[in-house]
Amino acid sequence: EAEVAQSPRYKITEKSQAVAFWCDPISGHATLYWYRQILGQGPELLVQFQDESVVDDSQLPKDRFSAERLKGVDSTLKIQPAELGDSAMYLCASGTVEAFFGQGTRLTVV
């Protein structure tokens, strides 16, 4: 069964350091989402791609976050510099209609 792959599963980083997350969507899915989920809350959209183009990054803190999806396949989300408040689960999803999620990256900023 096809799955969305994310790495790493866990990441601990010091504040002011750079951190990057990787996502490989299900093959053939044009839409790719990056969500942030704080413990006890629902996921919040950071950025959405349609193929290689960003279609919604209105909630992405662009002073420190960046995302790319070169060639419209896998994607990278970067934070530089990381802040304590960035500690959360970062989820990648892909889909055509329904969105299917990966297992996420749990980020802890110390």
Added chain:
Amino acid sequence: EDQVTQSPEALRLQEGESSSLNCSYTVSGLRGLFWYRQDPGKGPEFLFTLYSAGEEKEKERLKATLTKKESFLHITAPKPEDSATYLCAANQIPIKAAGNKLTFGGGTRVLVKP
């Protein structure tokens, strides 16, 4: 403003005690309503899509229904393995972009005690 609200925030059930979770939504251009299950430390797992008022979907002990303003997830005779957070999401036609726009509720944490 587009909004999806889930209630209650948390639900404690005895094994076999049926209950319902609510997802109310105020969104424009609704294209569908999704339900997900999320286990601690894992990504959400897709359960159902509902497209129109009156539609129902079932999977094992779970049944999802949809009206024009809300959706319900009914858990019939739950077992401890049904313990999880249940998330709903409204799928909308975005104003300026292609694809879909998903807005999630805050989730309902369900604990089923044996």
